[in-house]
Amino acid sequence: MIINVTWLSHACFMIETGDAQLLVDPFITDNPLAPVKADQVSADYILVSHGHGDHIGDTISIAKRTGATVISNFEIHNWLVSQGLENVHPQHIGGGFDYPWGRVKLTIAHHGSALPDGGYGGNPCGFLFYIQGKKIYHACDTGLFYDMKLIGEEGIDLAILPIGDNFTMGPEDALRAVKLIEPSRVIPIHYDTFDVIKQDPYQWAKRVENETPAKVSVLKPGEQIEL
Numbered sequence: 001m002i003i004n005v006t007w008l009s010h011a012c013f014m015i016e017t018g019d020a021q022l023l024v025d026p027f028i029t030d031n032p033l034a035p036v037k038a039d040q041v042s043a044d045y046i047l048v049s050h051g052h053g054d055h056i057g058d059t060i061s062i063a064k065r066t067g068a069t070v071i072s073n074f075e076i077h078n079w080l081v082s083q084g085l086e087n088v089h090p091q092h093i094g095g096g097f098d099y100p101w102g103r104v105k106l107t108i109a110h111h112g113s114a115l116p117d118g119g120y121g122g123n124p125c126g127f128l129f130y131i132q133g134k135k136i137y138h139a140c141d142t143g144l145f146y147d148m149k150l151i152g153e154e155g156i157d158l159a160i161l162p163i164g165d166n167f168t169m170g171p172e173d174a175l176r177a178v179k180l181i182e183p184s185r186v187i188p189i190h191y192d193t194f195d196v197i198k199q200d201p202y203q204w205a206k207r208v209e210n211e212t213p214a215k216v217s218v219l220k221p222g223e224q225i226e227l
């Protein structure tokens with residue numbers, strides 16, 4: 001079965017497994033690059049990496065409209081329940097869970113996680129998906145960390161890495177991340193959405209492909225790849 005991975009700009013992805021639609025970090029309404037409208041997106045599961053507005057985004061309205069199950073850390077779980085959501089599955093860093101469509105494990109991420117109202121969002125995370133024998137690592141918002149090497153030891157088919165700098169890894173550290181993870185394929189994210197994170201993803205892709213065996217897919221918002 002083919003897995004479709006669609007970039008909805010910034011850190012937002014739709015992963016379609018054939019069994020389920022997984023929406024990651026749905027920052028759509030206030031996102032100048034979003035190729036879709038929040039009230040048109042469907043989802044069976046919504047994964048939230050941390051509490052910042054450019055990640056938790058439209059989670060509440062999409063979850064209420066679609067009935068999607070939200071997966072996040074325990075602290076964001078508590079906050080979403082207090083906002084009226086009922087289908088929320090808490091996990092935490094290092095923990096994986098088997099869903100009907102596959103497994104997801106929360107990984108460390110070095111960043112913040114305050115919620116839009118200033119509430120405590122726990123620690124931020126990345127996601128490691130195990131779907132139909134494929135492994136997808138979405139680093140979400142993070143600085144470079146050496147333990148990416150441990151994540152890479154699992155054999156990553158697709159790594160989704162921020163390159164925007166300022167709030168997360170920039171191009172230099174994202175290149176070092178590729179060398180630690182050694183994925184087959186990479187998609188750069190978290191750039192160009194705001195002025196302070198403007199980058200040239202094509203130049204980055206050239207460097208990655210010159211210096212590592214990884215193949216880089218630079219996507220336009222709304223474009224997808226198949227795994």
Ligand code: NI
Nearest residue numbers: 050052111141
């Ligand atoms: Ni953030």
Ligand code: MN
Nearest residue numbers: 052054141167
């Ligand atoms: Mn962010």
